[in-house]
Amino acid sequence: MDKRDDKNGSAGIKISRRNLLAGAAAATVVLVQTAQGKAFQAALTQAESITDDPAKVPGVPPGTLGTRSAFEKPVKTPSDTSSRTPLQDLYGTITPSDLHYERHHGGVPAIDPSKYELVIHGMVDKPMVFTLADLKRFPSVSRTAFLECSGNYRGSNDGKLRPQEICGLVSQSEWTGVKLSTLFREVGVNPKASWFLAEGGDAAVMTRSVPVRKGFDDAIIAYAQNGEAVRPEQGYPARLFLPGWEGNASVKWLRRIELSDAPFMTREETSKYTETVGGGKIRQFSFTMDARSVITYPSYPAKVEAGWIEIRGIAWSGRGKIVRVEVSTDAGKSWKTAALQEPVLDKAITAFRHLWQWDGRPTEIMSRAVDETGYVQPFLKQLLAARGGNMGYHFNPVTAWYVQKDGQVLFKAT
């Protein structure tokens, strides 16, 4: 790196140190031409290469890895157990892999792919072990679908919540892997098997019971995400992926599947991912994610000006396709149908937009999703009434945004 200050000088690359940004982006590599005409590469952060006039200096040459612009800083918000996707900073429907939400129960394990093995046993004809290489030899499938934690809801009274805090435990990727049904046929699942245990190889050795029919229907053992190997936080080197179902059941770092004729009643599916629904009852095995939508622009902390505003957001349903998203700009008094961005995929995030001319008077804007089964995203009050006043998992209320006179947008519960 010292060569950058080589007495022969570099070929016109002026390093603007005053533009050095704190906590600068990952290092990129700059080609430096010496007097001898020999090219060598010197590490240079993208922030360091920011100049007053980019048209007057050669830019950064091709590199081994692309980088995010030093001017863009979307970040997840981590807690002890999860990390939330910055929905308000994203466009379209695919979540960049490094911004996919995280939820794990014993940290992210480091698993050597050459040592990875998946065991399938229990009520099967042939108990089998598959290495990662084995999994990749089977016929493959790719599917774009959302993944959402069933605990994906936050509210507040002061309105200072971004979509990230309210429902940032949802993300979307293109997942690639082998269908679980392919492996089920390979091991010969006993027709009497009705449940399977999915177990992870993380420090929590996370377990969930899943109905066998889901395994035959559309479950995937995914080893790739958005065109590359699954990220460690998402279950590298291989995970279960259950389209449309609560994220917890899509066990990451999958190492074992045991076929059985009854659920295993693991800690996650009894004491954790269950919800009180009134009358002292606790609902269990509530896998499907109900339809939901959220306006991501304008949303807190945005401040808008009167005039034309394209209201943008995302909608999704674990039951199938989104058929309609309705938007209200008058606090729910009237609703208009938003435009859906094609393609609208099954159990996938669908982008919507609605053009609005704001007259500058305070109002509330909100959206509600309708899926192909006729389910209409409920208001908070409807949900509370349906569940005996209880909140908890599978809470998908309409999210409203209050637009103040000064243009400041604030979260408002419905």
Added chain:
Amino acid sequence: MRENTIRYGIWSILAMLLLVAAVKRENHFDNTKKNAGDTLDWPKSFGFGRKASAIQIAAWDIDISPDGKGLPAGEGNVLQGREIYALKCAACHGATGTEGPNDRLVAAPDSTGKSTGAASDARRTDVRRIKAIGTYWPYATTVFDYIRRAMPFNQPGSLTDQEVYSLTAFLLNANGLWDEKVTLNAKNLPKVKMPARNNFVPDDRTDGPEIR
């Protein structure tokens, strides 16, 4: 007339050519149907992977079912469990399992230890929202399974089966569900009647407009 016939004939030929072209075009460009399936029939078995040995399965097969299937030999008692708890669990779950900072483990169904009358039932409902072992967990076997696979958080899988039995006995006792004088083992653990067992109902949501 003859001219008309010729004209008619030319048009017919042209129409046929267009039709052929259209069909050809369809064959050529519309390959969605063609590629929807796979090029070959799938074999009964691909033959990838290897047979799982009994030893490998046994090493990983640690789950325990509500009927006790999978519980190991050995036993534990409340006294030893209390000592292990103070040493390895109290820092996260509190001295008595109620203080946290992490998950609350202990809550008796009723502070008096008895449940009589409507007022008491209301309290039971309230306390049930606390997701403690005594108020929310439907199966005692799950306590053993979870401790053995994932606890203590900083040393998962480090406890012996006897230690797990003892911790389970201690936690059940603290929740008013186990007699301090009785040792806990594979036979009697599945028989513990958990207060919340009958509160659990399967998901009753259906595909459709109903909000549940």
